[in-house]
Amino acid sequence: MGHPTLRQVARPILREELSAPWLLELVEDMKETLPAAGGIGLAAPQVDVSVRLAIIEIEGGLSRYGEIEAMPLTVFINPEIEVLDPATAGYWEGCLSVPGLRGFVERPQHVRVRALDMNGEAFELELKGFLATVFQHEFDHLDGKLYIDRLKDSRLLVFEDQLMLQES
Numbered sequence: 001m002g003h004p005t006l007r008q009v010a011r012p013i014l015r016e017e018l019s020a021p022w023l024l025e026l027v028e029d030m031k032e033t034l035p036a037a038g039g040i041g042l043a044a045p046q047v048d049v050s051v052r053l054a055i056i057e058i059e060g061g062l063s064r065y066g067e068i069e070a071m072p073l074t075v076f077i078n079p080e081i082e083v084l085d086p087a088t089a090g091y092w093e094g095c096l097s098v099p100g101l102r103g104f105v106e107r108p109q110h111v112r113v114r115a116l117d118m119n120g121e122a123f124e125l126e127l128k129g130f131l132a133t134v135f136q137h138e139f140d141h142l143d144g145k146l147y148i149d150r151l152k153d154s155r156l157l158v159f160e161d162q163l164m165l166q167e168s
Contacts, residue, residue: 043141
């Protein structure tokens with residue numbers, strides 16, 4: 001938090017850049033960084049590259065958020081989100097760019113994602129619940145936003161160790 005790249009609107013990736021060595025290297029670096037950092041999603045601005053690219057990988061199974069559907073590691077280039085139902089739910093979100101903190105953020109729980117893969121092929125996903133939240137959180141980074149910008153009440157921003165005490 002505080003790094004200027006995190007607050008910039010990232011530029012779209014051009015089709016002719018999809019096979020560029022710098023982009024292939026960036027994706028490989030992000031694939032290594034994600035599990036090393038213990039996250040489920042990572043956006044290029046989080047590694048100081050202001051382009052519209054994010055990766056998400058979700059193990060799936062039972063978690064503190066309930067049962068979560070697994071998602072293999074997927075690359076999203078120039079993603080867009082369409083809210084299909086504005087009804088919201090809230091989760092305690094954390095972020096690799098805001099270490100040690102969690103904030104309670106409410107977001108729409110039914111969205112459609114459209115993006116390109118590394119081959120330039122368009123694809124779309126329809127997501128509900130926690131997965132809808134994950135994608136909105138990651139793609140916010142591409143617009144220079146952090147989850148703390150979405151807090152309705154600053155009293156719902158806590159240190160992770162305090163949240164764990166409350167949940168015990």
